[in-house]
Amino acid sequence: MSSKSLDKILLLERRKTFGLRNIKRVLTYLDNPQNNLKTIHIAGTNGKGSVASIISAVLQEAGYKTGLFTSPHLTKLNERIRINKRLISDKDIERISKKINRIEKKLNLKLTFFETITTIAYLYFYEKKIDYLVLETGMGGRLDATNTCNPILTIITNIGLEHQEHLGNTLTKIAKEKAGIIKQAPLISKEKYFKNRIIPKKYNYKTNLKAEYQKDNLNTAVTALKHLKIHEKYIKSGLKKVNWPGRFEFFNNILIDTAHNPDGIKALIKSVKKLKYNNLVLIFSMMKDKEIPAVAKQLTKLTNNIILTKPNITRAENPDKLKKHFKDALVIKDPKKAIKYAKELTTKKDLILITGSIYFIGEVYSFLSHLTPK
Numbered sequence: 001m002s003s004k005s006l007d008k009i010l011l012l013e014r015r016k017t018f019g020l021r022n023i024k025r026v027l028t029y030l031d032n033p034q035n036n037l038k039t040i041h042i043a044g045t046n047g048k049g050s051v052a053s054i055i056s057a058v059l060q061e062a063g064y065k066t067g068l069f070t071s072p073h074l075t076k077l078n079e080r081i082r083i084n085k086r087l088i089s090d091k092d093i094e095r096i097s098k099k100i101n102r103i104e105k106k107l108n109l110k111l112t113f114f115e116t117i118t119t120i121a122y123l124y125f126y127e128k129k130i131d132y133l134v135l136e137t138g139m140g141g142r143l144d145a146t147n148t149c150n151p152i153l154t155i156i157t158n159i160g161l162e163h164q165e166h167l168g169n170t171l172t173k174i175a176k177e178k179a180g181i182i183k184q185a186p187l188i189s190k191e192k193y194f195k196n197r198i199i200p201k202k203y204n205y206k207t208n209l210k211a212e213y214q215k216d217n218l219n220t221a222v223t224a225l226k227h228l229k230i231h232e233k234y235i236k237s238g239l240k241k242v243n244w245p246g247r248f249e250f251f252n253n254i255l256i257d258t259a260h261n262p263d264g265i266k267a268l269i270k271s272v273k274k275l276k277y278n279n280l281v282l283i284f285s286m287m288k289d290k291e292i293p294a295v296a297k298q299l300t301k302l303t304n305n306i307i308l309t310k311p312n313i314t315r316a317e318n319p320d321k322l323k324k325h326f327k328d329a330l331v332i333k334d335p336k337k338a339i340k341y342a343k344e345l346t347t348k349k350d351l352i353l354i355t356g357s358i359y360f361i362g363e364v365y366s367f368l369s370h371l372t373p374k
Contacts, residue, residue: 033126044157054221058238064131118145142180160263211248213267277351296325
C-alpha cells in the first residue's frame with residue numbers, strides 16, 4: 001500500500017461521529033457480505049482481544065479457515081485483519097478501500113476510520129470464504145461498527161470504566177452499551193448485568209499466555225469453543241499456540257503490557273506481584289483521555305522508580321503533566337532513551353515494566369524487535 005493511501009485511511013480516524021446509519025447503507029449496497037460470515041462477536045472493557053486470539057488459535061488448530069478482526073493494531077494497520085496467521089496485504093487494503101470510496105461518493109456519505117476498516121474486513125473475509133470470523137468490537141457495542149454483524153455466538157468479557165465520554169460514567173451505563181451487541185445468538189459472559197447468559201466455567205488447560213489475568217480470558221474462550229463443539233484435542237493443542245503480542249510479554253528482564261485503564265492495571269499488578277525480581281523500574285505513558293489519576297494511584301503502590309515518557313502520537317499526555325500524579329517520577333520524553341536509562345539502572349535480576357497504552361507499547365515494540373520474546 002502506498003504511504004499516501006494508508007495516510008488517507010488513518011486520517012479518517014479524526015471523524016468521531018457515532019451511529020450505524022452510514023455503514024449500514026454501504027453494506028446494503030454491497031449486499032451485506034457480513035451476513036454470510038459465521039461470526040463470534042466479542043465486546044468488553046478488557047480481555048476481548050485475548051479471548052479473540054485464543055478462540056482464533058484453537059479454530060485454526062481444528063482446521064478451520066479463521067478470520068480475526070481486532071483493534072487497535074500494535075505496530076501496523078494490517079494486524080487488524082488476518083486469516084489464520086497471515087495479515088491482510090497492503091494491496092488488498094488499498095484495493096478494497098478504493099472500492100468503498102467509490103460507493104461513498106455514489107451514496108454521498110463518508111465513513112469513519114473504524115467503519116472503513118470494518119467494511120474492508122467484511123469484504124475481505126467474504127472474498128476469502130472463511131469458515132469462522134472472530135470479531136472484536138472497537139468501542140462499546142451498541143453503536144460500534146461491528147454491530148452490523150449477524151453472530152452465531154456473542155461474548156462480553158468484563159465491564160469496567162472506559163470511554164466514559166461516549167459510553168457513560170457508571171458501570172451500569174457502560175454495560176448497557178456493551179449489551180447492544182446481544183441478539184438472538186447465545187451470550188457468554190461472567191458479568192451479572194446480562195440475563196440469560198452462559199457463565200464461563202473454570203478450566204485448568206495449559207497455555208503459553210503467562211499473565212494471571214489470562215485465566216479468566218482462557219475460561220471464557222474455552223467455554224465458547226465448547227459451545228461450538230470443538231474437539232478437546234484441538235483445544236489442548238491450540239491453547240499452546242496462542243500468540244497475542246504486547247500482552248504480558250517478556251524481552252529478557254523487560255516486561256511489556258498494554259494495560260491502559262484502572263481494571264487492566266489492577267489485573268497487571270496482580271500478575272506482576274507473582275513474579276520474582278529484586279527491584280522494579282516502571283516506564284509509563286498514557287493517552288490524555290484515559291483515567292490517569294486512578295491508574296497512577298495503583299502504579300505508585302507498586303514502585304517508586306518511575307520514568308514518564310511519551311510516544312510519537314498527539315493523543316499521548318505530556319509527561320510533564322503526568323508528573324503531578326507521580327511523586328518523584330523522572331521525565332524522559334524520548335521512549336528509546338527512557339528504556340536505555342532504565343537498563344542502566346537495573347541488573348538481570350531486576351524488572352523493567354513498560355505499560356500505559358497500546359499505542360505506546362506498539363512504539364516500544366519496534367525498539368525491542370531485535371530481542372527474542374521469552
